[in-house]
Amino acid sequence: MIKINKNLKPKKKVIVIGGGIIGLATACRLVQDSFHVTLIDKNKSNNRASIATAGIIGGSSVIPWANDHLWKKIPSMLLSENGPLKVTYPLPANFLSFIYKSRKVGSNLEINKSSKGLAALGLKGWTEWQSLLKPFARLKKFFTQRGCLLYYGDKDEYLNEIKNNNLRRKHGMNIQHLKTKELFLKIPKTCDKNPLATLILKAGHLNNPSKFQDSLINELKKKGLKKISASATGFEMKHNKINNVITTKGKIKCDYAIICSGTGGKDLAKKLGSKISMIPAWGTSIIFKNPKIKINQPILIEKKGFAIVPNGNDLRVAGLVQVGGKTNIRNLKFENILLNQMKKIFGSFKYKGISYATGARPLTPDSLPIIGQSPNYKNVFFNFGHGHWGMTHAPVCATIVSNLICKRRNKINIKPYDASRFN
Numbered sequence: 315m316i317k318i319n320k321n322l323k324p325k326k327k328v329i330v331i332g333g334g335i336i337g338l339a340t341a342c343r344l345v346q347d348s349f350h351v352t353l354i355d356k357n358k359s360n361n362r363a364s365i366a367t368a369g370i371i372g373g374s375s376v377i378p379w380a381n382d383h384l385w386k387k388i389p390s391m392l393l394s395e396n397g398p399l400k401v402t403y404p405l406p407a408n409f410l411s412f413i414y415k416s417r418k419v420g421s422n423l424e425i426n427k428s429s430k431g432l433a434a435l436g437l438k439g440w441t442e443w444q445s446l447l448k449p450f451a452r453l454k455k456f457f458t459q460r461g462c463l464l465y466y467g468d469k470d471e472y473l474n475e476i477k478n479n480n481l482r483r484k485h486g487m488n489i490q491h492l493k494t495k496e497l498f499l500k501i502p503k504t505c506d507k508n509p510l511a512t513l514i515l516k517a518g519h520l521n522n523p524s525k526f527q528d529s530l531i532n533e534l535k536k537k538g539l540k541k542i543s544a545s546a547t548g549f550e551m552k553h554n555k556i557n558n559v560i561t562t563k564g565k566i567k568c569d570y571a572i573i574c575s576g577t578g579g580k581d582l583a584k585k586l587g588s589k590i591s592m593i594p595a596w597g598t599s600i601i602f603k604n605p606k607i608k609i610n611q612p613i614l615i616e617k618k619g620f621a622i623v624p625n626g627n628d629l630r631v632a633g634l635v636q637v638g639g640k641t642n643i644r645n646l647k648f649e650n651i652l653l654n655q656m657k658k659i660f661g662s663f664k665y666k667g668i669s670y671a672t673g674a675r676p677l678t679p680d681s682l683p684i685i686g687q688s689p690n691y692k693n694v695f696f697n698f699g700h701g702h703w704g705m706t707h708a709p710v711c712a713t714i715v716s717n718l719i720c721k722r723r724n725k726i727n728i729k730p731y732d733a734s735r736f737n
């Protein structure tokens with residue numbers, strides 16, 4: 315006779331909308347918290363931020379993108395052919411109000427708040443990844459912790475970064491300055507005569523973000539995760555709850571829904587009555603297959619807006635920002651800039667092939683994500699808008715959301731990430 319365990323409650327159904335790193339990490343935490351999880355994604359992985367990413371965990375992750383320092387540099391960035399920033403038409407919706415808000419929160423008076431909010435998530439990224447992946451030991455091979463180098467081509471670049479480095483120290487980053495000789499013990503010689511660097515000691519990186527995400531999804535499927543390739547287009551609501559998520563493949567019933575859809579989060583939040591200030595900030599990566607230069611730890615070249623990261627036997631070079639335009643598959647201009655910049659730093663080097671990806675960072679004016687319960691629907695939670703640091707934030711925010719659903723206390727104060735801060 316089959317024994318029925320009367321204490322066994324049916325598993326609650328959660329729909330996670332978005333299959334980038336934020337959706338995957340959230341699904342991973344929820345599966346471990348015994349929810350029945352369905353992941354919905356439009357399935358266009360070729361323009362996911364999580365595929366184009368550099369994959370550094372906790373690099374410079376306490377510096378908000380908008381700061382008084384940056385505004386002064388924007389004209390020269392835009393004029394420079396190989397510059398890290400391009401603004402093209404059509405501009406994103408509500409771009410001017412986005413810039414107005416960014417100037418306000420990025421001012422010297424306000425910036426500390428955003429830095430504090432970034433530090434609370436960014437400094438825990440590495441340890442939270444280790445904790446999230448505990449049941450999936452074989453996935454840990456994708457993570458390496460050898461620190462991250464902030465590279466300066468000369469002394470002026472180094473001096474320009476002092477303010478940011480002070481901010482890093484203030485918010486708890488363990489950093490160490492390297493002289494040229496010390497730097498060249500860590501990386502191959504560059505074409506700059508006297509480069510300097512700052513080493514962020516506790517940073518790590520993902521060796522192959524794309525393969526890692528494929529492997530994680532396979533592991534989660536073994537634990538019961540259901541994946542549906544569809545676009546979420548709306549919700550069916552009753553009073554202050556939603557009953558169904560409406561998708562291009564029909565309605566799906568759920569107890570909870572979590573919006574983890576990157577740049578798509580803004581439109582879905584709007585359907586739930588929340589107005590979010592966010593724009594897509596496109597970035598590009600190129601992977602050099604088997605290059606002749608070997609680099610063992612990530613190098614961030616902030617002035618030029620990109621990073622060089624070990625990718626197994628390959629090298630991933632990722633970064634730059636394009637606002638506006640219709641780029642969503644390949645960005646040839648950015649691919650050329652990255653190639654030119656690599657040549658400028660390391661001279662010509664051989665490699666066996668090259669591949670490309672483009673993706674849009676979901677960028678908010680204060681660099682902080684939107685995390686928490688929807689102000690209008692109590693069984694919907696937000697987890698999107700992670701901008702430049704989603705690979706780092708993902709496991710931390712996954713735990714925050716799962717704690718909220720399970721009514722467990724969060725150690726992190728989540729007020730700074732509230733959706734209603736844009737009202």
Ligand SMILES: Cc1cc2nc3c(=O)[nH]c(=O)nc-3n(C[C@H](O)[C@H](O)[C@H](O)COP(=O)(O)OP(=O)(O)OC[C@H]3O[C@@H](n4cnc5c(N)ncnc54)[C@H](O)[C@@H]3O)c2cc1C
Pocket residue numbers: 331332333334335336337354355356357358359361362363364365366367368369370371372373544545546547574575576577578579582596597598599621632633634673674675676698699700701702703704705706707
């Ligand atoms: C060039 C570059 C370099 C970066 N470097 C770093 C770094 O070194 N370290 C770091 O921490 N971060 C880095 N980032 C940022 C980080 O990659 C992003 O913050 C992160 O990938 C965002 O993840 P996401 O899951 O929110 O978005 P995405 O990866 O874009 O995923 C969102 C998913 O939602 C799906 N979706 C959207 N709308 C819907 C809908 N209506 N229905 C169903 N599905 C939907 C999309 O199809 C997509 O798959 C970088 C980003 C870029 C572009």
